[in-house]
Structure formats: C-alpha cells, structure tokens
Amino acid sequence: MMDPAVDDMEPDLAALEEEDTPEEILNSNQYFDDISDDSVRLHLREIGKIPLLSADEEVDLAYRIKQGDKRAKDKMAEANMRLVVSIAKRYSGRGLDFLDLIQEGHTGLLRAVEKFDPDKGFKFSTYATWWIRQAITRAIADQARTIRIPVHMVETINKLLRTQRRLTQDLNREPTITELAKELDMEPDKVEYVMKIKQDISSLDAGVGRDGDDSEESVLGDFIEDEDTV
Numbered sequence: 001m002m003d004p005a006v007d008d009m010e011p012d013l014a015a016l017e018e019e020d021t022p023e024e025i026l027n028s029n030q031y032f033d034d035i036s037d038d039s040v041r042l043h044l045r046e047i048g049k050i051p052l053l054s055a056d057e058e059v060d061l062a063y064r065i066k067q068g069d070k071r072a073k074d075k076m077a078e079a080n081m082r083l084v085v086s087i088a089k090r091y092s093g094r095g096l097d098f099l100d101l102i103q104e105g106h107t108g109l110l111r112a113v114e115k116f117d118p119d120k121g122f123k124f125s126t127y128a129t130w131w132i133r134q135a136i137t138r139a140i141a142d143q144a145r146t147i148r149i150p151v152h153m154v155e156t157i158n159k160l161l162r163t164q165r166r167l168t169q170d171l172n173r174e175p176t177i178t179e180l181a182k183e184l185d186m187e188p189d190k191v192e193y194v195m196k197i198k199q200d201i202s203s204l205d206a207g208v209g210r211d212g213d214d215s216e217e218s219v220l221g222d223f224i225e226d227e228d229t230v
Contacts, residue, residue: 040098040099043099044085047081047082047085048082050078050079050081050082051079052079052082053076053079053080053124055123058076058118058123058124059118061075061076062076062116062117062118062124063118065113065114065116066117073113073114076113076124077106077109077110077113080109080113080124080125080128081106081109083109083125083128083129083132084102084105084106084108084109084132085102085105087105087129087132087133087136088101088102088104088105088132088136091136091137091140094140095140095143096139096140096143100139101136101139104135104136104138104139105132105135105136107135108128108131108132108133108134108135108136109128109131109132109135111131111135112124112127112128112130112131112132113128115131116128153194153197156194157194157197157198159184160180160184160191160194160195160198161198163175163180163183163184164180167179167180167183177191177192177195
C-alpha cells in the first residue's frame with residue numbers, strides 16, 4: 001500500500017525527460033533467465049506472453065481510461081507488467097522477496113494507469129517507471145525501518161550516545177575513542193564495535209529518508225526492535 005502523501009504526488013516533468021526506462025528488458029523475454037525459483041519463473045513466463053502495446057494503442061487506451069473504461073485500465077496494466085518485473089529486479093536483495101517487489105511495483109503501476117495523461121507528451125512506460133520505483137522504494141524503506149539487535153546492545157548504544165554528547169559539550173570537540181572508552185569503562189575495541197553498529201544504523205536512516213526531506217528527524221529508536229517484545 002502506497003503512502004497517501006506519495007499517492008497524491010506527481011512526478012517532476014523535467015525529471016521524467018531523463019527517466020531511465022529499461023526498454024531493452026521491457027522488450028525482451030530473457031529477463032527471467034537468472035531466476036531460480038520455478039514458481040516465479042512460471043509467473044514471469046506468463047507475464048512475458050502478454051503482448052506489448054503500440055504507441056497508438058497506448059494513447060487510445062489512455063483516453064478510454066480517462067473516460068472510466070475498466071477493461072482499458074486492466075489491459076494497460078497487464079501490458080506493462082514486464083516493466084514492473086524489470087524494475088523490481090534492480091531492487092532484489094534489499095529486504096523484500098522478489099514476488100513482493102513485483103506486487104509493490106504493480107501497485108505503483110496501477111496508480112500510473114489511473115493518473116497518466118497522454119496529452120503531456122510522455123510515453124506511458126516513462127511515466128509508469130517513476131510510479132513503480134516510488135512504490136518499490138517506499139516498501140523497501142518501510143521494511144528496513146526496523147532492525148533487530150539484542151536489547152543489551154540497545155542499552156549500550158544509548159549509553160554511548162549520551163556519553164558522546166556530554167563529552168562533546170565538556171570538551172568543545174568530538175571525544176576520541178580512548179576518551180569514550182575511559183568514560184564508559186570499556187575496552188577501546190569494544191567502543192569501536194559499538195560505534196560501527198551505530199554508524200550502520202545511521203546509514204540505514206539516510207538510506208530510507210523521504211527523498212531528501214529533512215522535515216522529519218529520525219532517532220535511533222525508530223530503527224531498533226527490542227527482541228524481548230517480539
């Protein structure tokens with residue numbers, strides 16, 4: 001399910017001009033050759049049998065969709081499922097199963113079908129690529145926002161953060177690993193290990209941000225699930 005805020009968005013028209021639509025995969029039946037799961041391969045082969053639309057067919061369907069033609073909407077979506085698959089493959093290995101990526105991409109495709117305006121001068125595949133990517137990346141972000149680490153490590157990280165902030169104020173600079181280790185009564189290599197985990201979580205935070213929007217400040221707790229509550 002797409003975020004309502006994203007659902008009401010429209011892609012930047014200038015950005016669409018540079019949108020990278022994987023046409024070579026869209027027009028190929030070989031994009032599933034490296035898929036090992038037989039059930040997935042069967043599903044993709046069925047998608048590959050659906051004929052692509054000509055430019056004229058695409059425009060005709062788009063106008064019919066604007067008039068409320070459900071059959072035209074279904075046909076436009078079915079004919080562009082290969083585009084969903086090709087984009088989904090680019091995001092495999094990032095926390096969601098491939099079929100889940102396809103499902104999320106399909107949600108984005110349906111929004112593109114509903115909102116596409118053929119009078120804007122863009123091909124449907126270019127417009128849909130933006131919506132498909134939005135749906136997939138949003139789903140990956142939602143999946144990634146919680147990571148599981150032991151509760152004792154949560155406590156250690158929070159203690160490190162508090163100590164780091166206090167020493168920074170006292171010293172008017174960032175404390176060294178040695179200074180942190182002394183204050184925390186820990187070995188320096190243990191402090192480095194905890195710092196590494198904290199940095200990984202911070203990197204995850206940056207990776208799932210809302211497209212550069214800094215209006216919502218995330219905190220460490222947003223990304224940590226206490227194993228004791230699972």
